[in-house]
Structure formats: C-alpha cells, structure tokens
Amino acid sequence: MDILVTTITGCQDILADEMRELGFKSFEVERGGVRLNGDLKDLYKLNYCLRTASKVLIQVYQGHIQTPEDISKKAYGVNWEDYFPVDTLFIVENSVNQNKQIKNDMIVNMLVKDGIVDRFRKKFNDRPSVSKDEFEIKVFAYILKNNMTLYLDSSGLPLYRRNYKQDLKFIAPIKEHLAAIILRHMEYNPGMKLIDPMCGSATILTEASLMASSTPPGYLRNFYSFLYFKNFDKEIFAEVKEEANSKITEIPQLFQGFDKDRYTIITMNNTVQHPIFQKSIQLDIKNIRKLDEDYSCENGLIFINPPYGKRLDTEKNLDLIYKDIGDKLKNNFKGNTAYILTGNLGMIKKIQLRSEKKIKIMNGPLECRLVKYSLF
Numbered sequence: 152m153d154i155l156v157t158t159i160t161g162c163q164d165i166l167a168d169e170m171r172e173l174g175f176k177s178f179e180v181e182r183g184g185v186r187l188n189g190d191l192k193d194l195y196k197l198n199y200c201l202r203t204a205s206k207v208l209i210q211v212y213q214g215h216i217q218t219p220e221d222i223s224k225k226a227y228g229v230n231w232e233d234y235f236p237v238d239t240l241f242i243v244e245n246s247v248n249q250n251k252q253i254k255n256d257m258i259v260n261m262l263v264k265d266g267i268v269d270r271f272r273k274k275f276n277d278r279p280s281v282s283k284d285e286f287e288i289k290v291f292a293y294i295l296k297n298n299m300t301l302y303l304d305s306s307g308l309p310l311y312r313r314n315y316k317q318d319l320k321f322i323a324p325i326k327e328h329l330a331a332i333i334l335r336h337m338e339y340n341p342g343m344k345l346i347d348p349m350c351g352s353a354t355i356l357t358e359a360s361l362m363a364s365s366t367p368p369g370y371l372r373n374f375y376s377f378l379y380f381k382n383f384d385k386e387i388f389a390e391v392k393e394e395a396n397s398k399i400t401e402i403p404q405l406f407q408g409f410d411k412d413r414y415t416i417i418t419m420n421n422t423v424q425h426p427i428f429q430k431s432i433q434l435d436i437k438n439i440r441k442l443d444e445d446y447s448c449e450n451g452l453i454f455i456n457p458p459y460g461k462r463l464d465t466e467k468n469l470d471l472i473y474k475d476i477g478d479k480l481k482n483n484f485k486g487n488t489a490y491i492l493t494g495n496l497g498m499i500k501k502i503q504l505r506s507e508k509k510i511k512i513m514n515g516p517l518e519c520r521l522v523k524y525s526l527f
C-alpha cells in the first residue's frame with residue numbers, strides 16, 4: 152500500500168523521528184507528512200502508535216484532470232469495491248489548491264461521490280450510502296492545479312481524537328498531536344516533572360503522562376475507518392495492540408496543572424482520574440499570580456500556553472498576564488526550563504526574560520511561537 156502519514160505543516164521531521172523510533176526505516180519526508188510503502192501491520196501500527204500524526208491515508212489514485220467532470224470519471228475508475236463493501240456509510244472530503252476551474256470545493260465532494268456510487272451501482276446494482284452525520288469510510292480528494300490524488304483515510308477521525316477528553320467545550324485547547332509535537336520540541340523525557348500553570352484542558356499534561364507511561368495514543372480509541380475495510384484483519388490488529396500495550400509502565404505523580412477557571416479544573420479533574428493517567432496528574436484551581444512564592448520545582452519543565460487575545464476575546468489585561476508569567480518564572484522556577492506557546496508575538500517581550508530559542512509552530516490556522524527560557 153502507498154501510505155501518506157500527515158501531520159501539522161512544518162512538523163514532518165518530528166513525525167519522521169517518531170516513525171524511526173517505532174521501527175520504520177524506509178520512508179520519504181515531504182511537506183506536512185511522510186510517505187512509505189507498508190502492509191496491514193504497518194497501517195495499524197501507524198494509526199495506533201503515532202502521537203504526532205494527524206491521519207494515515209492510503210493513496211488509491213493519482214493523475215491529471217482537465218475538467219471538473221474528469222473528477223467523477225477518475226473516481227469511477229478506482230476499484231473501490233476491493234477496499235470497502237457496498238453496505239457502507241461513506242463521506243468525501245477535499246482540499247483544492249490553485250485550480251482556477253473549481254470555484255466551489257463542495258462540488259468536488261459531489262463529483263467524487265458520484266463516481267464511487269456509479270461504480271458500485273454498475274457492479275452490484277446497489278450503492279453505499281452517504282450521510283452527513285455518520286460515516287465508516289472517508290475518501291479524501293486532494294487537488295493541486297490539474298492534479299488529483301484520491302486517498303482512503305484509514306484513520307477516519309483525526310488521530311488527535313484520543314478519546315480521553317470528556318468535554319470539548321474548553322476555551323482554545325491545543326490538539327493532542329500538537330501537544331505531542333511540543334513535548335518533543337521541549338525534549339521531554341519520561342521521568343521529568345512538568346508543570347503547566349495555565350493548563351486549561353491539560354492537554355500537554357495528559358499527553359506527557361501517556362508518553363511517560365508508554366501508553367499508546369490509540370489506547371482508548373475505538374474508531375478507525377480501517378475497521379470497515381474489506382481486508383481488515385482482526386488478528387493482526389490485536390497483535391499490534393498487544394505489542395504496544397505490553398510496553399505500558401507505572402509512573403509516579405509527575406505532572407501538575409493550575410488554571411484560574413474553576414469549571415475547567417473541575418471538569419478536567421474527572422478526566423485525569425481515568426486509570427490510564429495512573430494518578431500522575433494533579434490539577435488545582437489557582438491564578439498564576441497566586442502561586443506561592445515557595446512553590447517550586449527543580450530540573451523540570453514549565454509549559455505555559457497563555458491566552459493570545461485572539462480566540463479568547465474576553466481576556467483583558469493581556470499585558471498584565473504576560474508580565475505575571477515573567478515574574479513567576481523568575482521568582483518560582485529558577486533551575487527549570489520554561490516554554491511559552493503563544494500566537495500573540497507582540498506579548499512575548501512583556502515577559503521580560505531573555506529567550507533562548509523561538510520555534511515557529513502552527514496551532515490550527517494561528518501562527519504561533521514556542522519560546523524557550525532557561526531559568527537560572
């Protein structure tokens with residue numbers, strides 16, 4: 152199978168490092184992803200074990216399109232019936248770039264869908280169904296200029312959907328795969344202490360906990376589109392899970408989070424009680440300004456993802472928040488390394504500390520910086 156593993160644009164080298172650690176040797180790194188040729192075991196392992204990936208796609212077609220009508224014709228030409236059965240719910244998603252003829256992206260979904268449906272009808276006098284709300288199979292059409300690539304998305308739901316967060320109503324959480332990427336940038340090692348004084352939904356802490364205990368990111372997930380593929384092999388998937396799960400180890404309480412928002416901490420306290428986190432995370436309601444002077448940690452990592460003043464429109468006094476962060480880092484966290492993730496580049500100077508490194512990183516559509524401070 153021709154496999155494309157995608158990640159956040161710019162983070163492909165981090166993904167490649169993780170793949171090497173998982174034992175993958177032969178692959179090509181490209182912008183936003185990694186390409187390889189793999190078998191079923193590889194496909195399941197990539198989906199179940201990769202922390203920094205977004206999706207695992209299988210390429211089923213690549214070629215030239217002259218007109219929008221070619222989209223259906225080319226989709227018709229793919230042997231979909233070898234990949235999934237007719238009694239399946241499927242959806243199509245797309246990304247169209249630099250194609251002047253396609254004015255409306257939605258038309259691409261329709262044309263690909265028509266090609267797939269016509270093919271099944273012709274072969275079986277029956278067709279797979281399409282529903283907006285539910286799906287088992289996801290087809291992804293990528294158009295760049297006059298080239299179209301069709302993929303079967305073996306993950307279905309993005310891999311950052313780890314299925315451990317009970318509530319998604321938090322203000323501006325970072326995605327789980329972004330947290331895993333940040334942990335790699337921070338050179339987090341299992342055994343290290345990690346504190347997040349503005350933890351929100353505690354994504355960095357939960358990801359670090361899974362990493363420290365070698366718990367596979369797919370451990371709680373029960374949906375993957377490959378489960379609905381014709382060639383799904385239960386035994387191979389069980390083998391992959393068993394191999395990965397056998398590496399889970401016990402860890403002590405290493406992770407601490409604070410947030411001034413009561414609702415966030417109460418809700419997240421329920422989440423972090425889940426046995427997969429092994430009581431390794433402690434969360435408390437606290438304004439960073441009120442962190443006790445004698446509260447400290449040594450040789451650990453501090454991660455702060457303060458409000459940017461963009462998505463969190465209600466946040467006032469941004470200047471003050473960033474100044475408080477600087478003060479606390481200076482006074483409470485000497486001997487540690489701190490990282491600030493912010494999309495508000497103008498606020499970085501309010502921290503009033505000399506930064507050691509600034510890493511450009513995309514948080515969804517927002518261009519952010521991960522800024523490193525060594526606190527002496």
Ligand SMILES: C[S@@+](CC[C@H](N)C(=O)[O-])C[C@H]1O[C@@H](n2cnc3c(N)ncnc32)[C@H](O)[C@@H]1O
Binds near residue numbers: 412
């Ligand atoms: C961008 S969100 C953090 C999101 C988090 N990284 C996650 O993955 O969910 C910023 C958080 O800072 C918290 N916050 C803002 N001002 C604070 C303060 N003075 N002390 C503590 N927490 C604060 C907000 O309640 C919010 O949860």
